[in-house]
Amino acid sequence: MELLSSLIFMLVIAAALLGFVMLLALILVLAERKVSAYMQDRVGPRRVGPFGSLQTIADAIKLLLKEDIISLQADRKLFILAPYLVFVSSFAVFAAIPFGRNLIASDINIGILYIMAISSVVVLGIIMAGWASNSKWALLGAMRSAAQMVSYEIPLALSILSVIMLVGSLRMQDIVGAQSGGLFSAQNRWILLDNPFTFLAFFIYFISALSEVNRTPFDLPEAESELVAGFHTEYSGMRFALFFLAEYANMFAVSAIAVTLFLGGWSGILPGYTFLNGVPGFVIKVSVLVFVIMWLRWTLPRLRVDQLMSVCWKYLIPIAFFNLIGVGVWILIFD
Amino acid sequence: MFGAILWFAFPINKPGDTLLQNALFFVLGGVVVISALCVIYFRNPIYSALALVTALFAVAGLFIILEAYFVAAVQVIVYAGAIMVLFLFVIMLLNLGDEESLEDRLSWAKRVAVVIASLFFAEVFYITIKLVGSVNAPKVTSGQPVGDPKTIGELLFTKFLLPFEVASLILLAALIGVITLVHRRSDERSHTSSDT
Numbered sequence: 001m002e003l004l005s006s007l008i009f010m011l012v013i014a015a016a017l018l019g020f021v022m023l024l025a026l027i028l029v030l031a032e033r034k035v036s037a038y039m040q041d042r043v044g045p046r047r048v049g050p051f052g053s054l055q056t057i058a059d060a061i062k063l064l065l066k067e068d069i070i071s072l073q074a075d076r077k078l079f080i081l082a083p084y085l086v087f088v089s090s091f092a093v094f095a096a097i098p099f100g101r102n103l104i105a106s107d108i109n110i111g112i113l114y115i116m117a118i119s120s121v122v123v124l125g126i127i128m129a130g131w132a133s134n135s136k137w138a139l140l141g142a143m144r145s146a147a148q149m150v151s152y153e154i155p156l157a158l159s160i161l162s163v164i165m166l167v168g169s170l171r172m173q174d175i176v177g178a179q180s181g182g183l184f185s186a187q188n189r190w191i192l193l194d195n196p197f198t199f200l201a202f203f204i205y206f207i208s209a210l211s212e213v214n215r216t217p218f219d220l221p222e223a224e225s226e227l228v229a230g231f232h233t234e235y236s237g238m239r240f241a242l243f244f245l246a247e248y249a250n251m252f253a254v255s256a257i258a259v260t261l262f263l264g265g266w267s268g269i270l271p272g273y274t275f276l277n278g279v280p281g282f283v284i285k286v287s288v289l290v291f292v293i294m295w296l297r298w299t300l301p302r303l304r305v306d307q308l309m310s311v312c313w314k315y316l317i318p319i320a321f322f323n324l325i326g327v328g329v330w331i332l333i334f335d
Numbered sequence: 336m337f338g339a340i341l342w343f344a345f346p347i348n349k350p351g352d353t354l355l356q357n358a359l360f361f362v363l364g365g366v367v368v369i370s371a372l373c374v375i376y377f378r379n380p381i382y383s384a385l386a387l388v389t390a391l392f393a394v395a396g397l398f399i400i401l402e403a404y405f406v407a408a409v410q411v412i413v414y415a416g417a418i419m420v421l422f423l424f425v426i427m428l429l430n431l432g433d434e435e436s437l438e439d440r441l442s443w444a445k446r447v448a449v450v451i452a453s454l455f456f457a458e459v460f461y462i463t464i465k466l467v468g469s470v471n472a473p474k475v476t477s478g479q480p481v482g483d484p485k486t487i488g489e490l491l492f493t494k495f496l497l498p499f500e501v502a503s504l505i506l507l508a509a510l511i512g513v514i515t516l517v518h519r520r521s522d523e524r525s526h527t528s529s530d531t
Binding site: 078118120142170 | 381385388395404405407408409411412415416417419420421423424427428483484
C-alpha cells in the first residue's frame, strides 16, 4: 500500500511538471518567434488565433501528424531511444528547481549537484542521436556537441561552486534563503551583488550555460549553414519535436537556475515587502533572462569551432579558477 | 524499470519506505548485472559503452536507495557524464568496427586472462564462503545520512587526506603527461596551421 501511494505521489508530481514543461515550450516557442520578428522588424505569426497566439499549437499538431521517417541506414534502436533520453534528462532537471516557498518537487540536500548530474546526461542523448542517424551532418554535430558540452561544464561548475562556498549548502531552498534580503539590504543580498567575484561568477555561469544549451553564439552542434541541422538532421515528426521541446525546456531551466543561484530565486527585490515576491517574481526574473538568451540569438553571429574552444579553455576556465580563489579569499576576510 | 526512473528523477526522501527500497534494490541490481553482461557480449563497441552507462546509472540508483545522494550525483557526473562521453567520443572518432579484426591479436592475452580470471574468482569464492554470516552490513541510521557532503568532505580532509592527495597527484601526473605528449607531437608536425 505504502509502495503504491508513494509511486502514485511521484507520478502525480511528475505529470504536473510534464504538463508545465509542455505549456512552457508552447509559450517559449511563440515568444522566440515574436522576439525574432521584433528584432528583424517583422510582425511575426499573426494568422492563427489572436495575435498568432495559437501558432505553436498549430505547429505541434503539424509535427504530430507528420510522417515519422527513420532512414534505412540508421541504427533503429538508438535512433528511437535518443530523443527520449535528451527530453527526459532536460525534463528531470525541473524536479529540483524551487518555484516558490513550498513549490519544489524534491528539495534534496544536493539539489544543485543533482541538476548538474542530470543535465550532463543530455550529451549522451545527443551523441546517441548523432551516431545512430548514420549521417555525416549528424555525426559531426554530435562530436562538436560532446566536445563543447564537456568543456563548458568546467567553468559552469566552477561558477556554481563559488555560490556553494558562499552559502555553505547544496540545497536549492538554502541557496534561496541566503538571498532573502533582496537587492538593497546589507545582509543576505542577492548573491550577484554579494561581492565583486560573485558578480563575475554570474556572467561566467551565463556564458557557459548558453553553451551548455547550444544556443547562439554557441550553437555549433546545429549550425545550419554548414551542418544542415546538426545532430537532429535525420529526425522528423514527433521525434524532432522532442528535441525541440528539450531545447526550450533547457533554456528555461538554465535561466531558472541562474535566477535561483544569483538573483534571489523566488524571494523578492525588497525584504519584508511583497513586491515581486514568490512565484510571480520568480517567473518575471526568469522571463527576463530567457529574453536575453533570445536577444543574443538574434543579434550575435556564431563562433568558429576553434574560437569556441579557446574561449572556454584559454579565457573562461582560468578566469573562473581565479574567481573561485577570489571568492574564497573574500569569505575569509570579510565574513 | 519505470519506477526506477521515477525514483531516480524524483528522489523524495521518505525513511519509512523499506518495501519500495527493497523492490528497487532488486530492480536496479538486476539492471546492473544485465547491463554489465551486455558490456561484454555486445559486439558493437558503441552498444557496449552505452550498456556501461546504464550499469553506472543503476549503481547511482543503488546509492540513492542508501540515501547517499551526494555519492550518486558524483557517480553520474564523473562517470556517466564525463568519462563515458569521452569513451563514446573516442569510439566514434576511431570508428571501430566489429571486434573480429581484433581476435587474432588477442590469442595469447586470452590464455593469461583465463588464468587471472580464475584466480580472481577463486579468491572471491573463498572470501564469500569464509565470511558468510560473520559480517553485518553497515546499517544506515536515519537522521545521520552516510553520504552527506559535509561528512564526506570532513573525512577526505582529515582521515583520508593522504590517499586523497595521492590520488590528486596521480591525476595531475596524467594531465601533465598528456600535455607533454600532445605538445611534442604538434611540434614535430611542421607548422602548417598558421594560427595559434
